[in-house]
Amino acid sequence: MSDQTATDTAFPQQTSSQQHDELTTQHTTPAVEAIGVHKAFGHLHVLKGIDMTVMPGTVTVILGPSGSGKSTFLRLINQLETLTGGEIRVDGEMIGFKKVEHKGQEVLQTMNDKEIAAQRSKLGMVFQRFNLFPHMTALENVMEAPVHVKHMGKSEARELAVAELQRVGLGQRLDYYPSQLSGGQQQRVAIARALAMKPEIMLFDEPTSALDPELVGEVLSVMRQLADEGMTMIVVTHEIGFAREVADQVVFMDGGVVVEHGGPEIIDHPSEPRFKDFLQHVL
Amino acid sequence: MAKKQVDGEGLDIPDRIHALPVKRTGPVVAAVIVALLAAMLVQGLVTNPRFEWNIVWKYLFNENVLEGIGYTLLLTVISMVVAIILSVILAIMRKSINPVLRGVSWFFIWFFRGTPVYTQLVFWGLFSVLVPKLSLGIPFTSVTFWSIDSSTIITAFNAAWIGLALNEAAYLSEIVRAGLEAVDPGQTEAAKALGMKRSLIMRRIILPQAMRIIIPPTGNETIGMLKTTSLVLAVPFTLELQFATNAIANRIYKPIPLLLVACIWYLLITSILMVIQSRLEKHFGKGFEARSIVAEDNGDQQLDGPVAVSETKKDRIARGNNVKMIGLNA
Numbered sequence: 001m002s003d004q005t006a007t008d009t010a011f012p013q014q015t016s017s018q019q020h021d022e023l024t025t026q027h028t029t030p031a032v033e034a035i036g037v038h039k040a041f042g043h044l045h046v047l048k049g050i051d052m053t054v055m056p057g058t059v060t061v062i063l064g065p066s067g068s069g070k071s072t073f074l075r076l077i078n079q080l081e082t083l084t085g086g087e088i089r090v091d092g093e094m095i096g097f098k099k100v101e102h103k104g105q106e107v108l109q110t111m112n113d114k115e116i117a118a119q120r121s122k123l124g125m126v127f128q129r130f131n132l133f134p135h136m137t138a139l140e141n142v143m144e145a146p147v148h149v150k151h152m153g154k155s156e157a158r159e160l161a162v163a164e165l166q167r168v169g170l171g172q173r174l175d176y177y178p179s180q181l182s183g184g185q186q187q188r189v190a191i192a193r194a195l196a197m198k199p200e201i202m203l204f205d206e207p208t209s210a211l212d213p214e215l216v217g218e219v220l221s222v223m224r225q226l227a228d229e230g231m232t233m234i235v236v237t238h239e240i241g242f243a244r245e246v247a248d249q250v251v252f253m254d255g256g257v258v259v260e261h262g263g264p265e266i267i268d269h270p271s272e273p274r275f276k277d278f279l280q281h282v283l
Numbered sequence: 284m285a286k287k288q289v290d291g292e293g294l295d296i297p298d299r300i301h302a303l304p305v306k307r308t309g310p311v312v313a314a315v316i317v318a319l320l321a322a323m324l325v326q327g328l329v330t331n332p333r334f335e336w337n338i339v340w341k342y343l344f345n346e347n348v349l350e351g352i353g354y355t356l357l358l359t360v361i362s363m364v365v366a367i368i369l370s371v372i373l374a375i376m377r378k379s380i381n382p383v384l385r386g387v388s389w390f391f392i393w394f395f396r397g398t399p400v401y402t403q404l405v406f407w408g409l410f411s412v413l414v415p416k417l418s419l420g421i422p423f424t425s426v427t428f429w430s431i432d433s434s435t436i437i438t439a440f441n442a443a444w445i446g447l448a449l450n451e452a453a454y455l456s457e458i459v460r461a462g463l464e465a466v467d468p469g470q471t472e473a474a475k476a477l478g479m480k481r482s483l484i485m486r487r488i489i490l491p492q493a494m495r496i497i498i499p500p501t502g503n504e505t506i507g508m509l510k511t512t513s514l515v516l517a518v519p520f521t522l523e524l525q526f527a528t529n530a531i532a533n534r535i536y537k538p539i540p541l542l543l544v545a546c547i548w549y550l551l552i553t554s555i556l557m558v559i560q561s562r563l564e565k566h567f568g569k570g571f572e573a574r575s576i577v578a579e580d581n582g583d584q585q586l587d588g589p590v591a592v593s594e595t596k597k598d599r600i601a602r603g604n605n606v607k608m609i610g611l612n613a
Binding site for chain 2: 135179197
């Protein structure tokens with residue numbers, strides 16, 4: 001696995017360097033890097049210059065009131081929205097655009113469907129409303145992308161899907177349709193579905209916000225387990241307890257900007273009044 | 284319907300309530316009135332000599348009538364199959380990111396929905412007069428590689444189904460589009476996030492879910508088409524059921540009994556189509572109606588628990604789904 005990733009992330013100027021250097025590079029290249037990210041929907045300026053660095057193997061929790069742009073930021077990373085300004089790099093590679101020569105100048109060109117799909121393959125995403133495919137069983141949901149995107153054999157994909165569903169504790173729910181599962185179970189299937197594509201980074205967009213309170217725990221425990229396994233994660237959530245316990249980095253966003261960021265200790269010792277105010281309302 | 288299920292059957296429920304149902308007179312009154320009207324109708328139908336049932340029976344299985352049914356069915360099936368394929372293509376084109384394809388689809392629908400099907404059929408009938416030769420070559424030059432008389436391709440039968448199919452495709456494509464648009468956009472997002480490309484998302488995720496919405500109105504359109512086939516006399520194509528019965532009626536001066544013959548067959552075929560439709564609805568409804576009436580065992584598996592799904596559980600799900608389906612159908 002390591003040499004695969006190493007060659008993937010190596011920059012052109014570093015291809016001649018030795019493997020040792022490449023491994024070092026792997027550690028120093030951020031998994032996700034946002035530089036001055038702006039996003040506007042029509043006249044609505046949602047993100048106003050977001051900078052963020054997420055290192056491989058770390059968990060970043062983004063907190064903030066609704067409308068602060070945190071979900072939009074997550075969707076930008078996965079190219080479900082298009083950047084208006086700034087740059088996002090995933091594994092050191094600029095996403096969504098490529099640099100081309102045009103009339104003697106270096107300009108950006110929007111990537112096509114295929115290129116975007118390739119970039120997305122590094123990312124797994126879990127949605128607030130699960131978005132499971134309702135016409136497929138849990139097993140079929142998880143098998144879908146390995147079979148039709150990675151062209152994996154059916155039996156191999158089935159094995160993989162069973163393993164992923166077991167990993168989230170749903171090995172006995174393989175043949176259930178989403179409508180026959182509870183919200184917590186559906187979200188765990190959604191996590192298994194994303195994991196089956198072997199992403200390097202997992203994005204969670206308010207994964208527990210649509211759940212009944214008693215079902216939140218089972219989803220968080222799966223996420224905690226994933227973090228323990230060293231998965232790089234960016235989590236937008238309102239679960240302060242989860243942030244305090246699992247996060248390596250906590251980012252507080254409000255009004256389209258990062259108001260405060262730091263280690264999980266900032267939750268208990270916030271310095272910005274807006275963050276303090278937010279925590280008081282949430283806790 | 285099957286035996287009525289009693290809630291909590293076999294369970295130990297103390298002080299189980301055995302109450303008499305609410306007294307409802309409405310159904311009884313309605314039943315009496317309906318039964319009376321039905322009896323009058325049947326009596327009228329049977330005893331009225333003008334219906335001439337003996338003629339009806341005589342011609343019900345007449346060779347020309349049976350041939351007419353064959354052609355009516357054939358026209359319905361061919362034109363609906365072609366129309367469905369075309370309509371899906373048109374609907375996907377309509378939602379394409381390619382503006383040229385969107386425009387072509389819009390124009391097709393505008394034209395074929397905007398002119399009467401009868402007129403279109405007349406034009407298809409006249410096709411070989413208007414365009415005597417079909418040829419393959421370089422446009423705007425005299426170079427041709429291959430050519431053929433239109434009349435050998437656009438026969439009356441072909442003109443009939445082409446005309447019906449193109450008109451129907453325009454209507455159906457709007458139904459398909461509505462179906463595609465009814466699928467939650469979150470489905471597309473989830474599929475994109477899994478690295479699926481637009482065409483794959485359409486084929487694997489959106490269309491199967493849209494089918495559930497598309498099928499009932501398409502069934503409706505198919506039944507409509509069954510009867511619209513009678514318009515192909517505009518081509519003129521004269522072998523379908525309506526024309527066949529009409530021809531006999533004109534020959535023997537007995538229009539009423541032969542209209543009854545046609546009605547009986549149309550009703551019979553419609554009934555069969557309805558059965559097919561409900562089967563299709565069931566097939567494409569899977570996963571949607573499967574509410575958790577079987578999720579009584581909340582023995583949720585522990586993390587790292589065993590994998591095997593016991594047969595009995597699987598059976599129970601299947602049975603549960605089945606029960607639900609029957610319930611919906613009743």
